Amino acid sequence: MSAMIEATDVARHYEIGQGMFRDVATLKAVAGATFSVERGRTLAVVGESGSGKSTLARLVTMIEPPTAGRLVIDGHVVGEGVHSATEAAELRRLVQIVFQNPYGSLNPRQKIGTILEEPLVINTKLSMAERRDKALAMLEKVGLRPEHYARYPHMFSGGQRQRIAVARALMLDPKILVLDEPVSALDVSIQAQVLNLLADLQEELGLTYVFISHDLSVVRFVADEVLVLYLGRPVEITSAEAVFRRPLHPYSRALLSATPVADPRRKRQNIKLTGEIPSPIRPPSGCAFHPRCPYARNVCVETRPPLYEFEGAEVACHGIAEGWIDPDAGWGESAA
């Protein structure tokens, strides 16, 4: 397998004005992320609101360039070696995004056929008949019917609208879909249908997914790997199976504590997240999680932990690396 996405120390900073007599501050929305996603796999990026997930989604989708670091998509270095507008457009076609809110992302005054064909009008030389054929085929692929072609977005349910958003994202035959909270706005019963559709499309079309979510229980059914993000930095990168069986970083444990337990006989050590995620303009010293971490020691306040290799995972935690946090404490054990 080869990597479809390779990010090395990728960062995105914004200069923020703070008023007339104060200096400009730097907001580090993504402060340095290193990760890769193999072809045909799903990386879930998980964290609270304010963790930098959506900025990371915009970087991978090339809506914004990184401020620092190196991002390689399907062998192309983003921002380098792209000499013409045509080449840049070709690269952008590789990656498409599906947003959380299908109400907001579909133009209410356009019929579904027009919505689906618009990317083809802008980016291809297909004839009107070819565009229509492709739109009808795509409707079928996402589980909708030919008569839906001539209807307006308000005539559909939330789940159907998200199917339309997925269909539109696929019209240019991308290789990567960035799914930014794609089922968060849907009822739980509908979520499973859309997740199943995404899984089927991935298998059929060989797609690579970056799945952004604040909800670990959703990620459980779709992810191969999980990247837990806190204040713009990965704090744990591991397989989905491992993060649910034995989350290592205290922040991963806290996120998992907030999800329902599938098997009530399994014991786990709950960590309640207290307080808000700090501002990325003034992140805490050392480990940015230390003001909320029940295991914090002096070293955590003074030194930012790098991503340590730990039994097949990468985890940014002194406590795990130095052994004062027991990685097995209470996780995945059967109750007596």
Ligand code: SF4
């Ligand atoms: Fe907690 Fe320290 Fe680990 Fe940060 S480095 S998560 S503060 S134990």
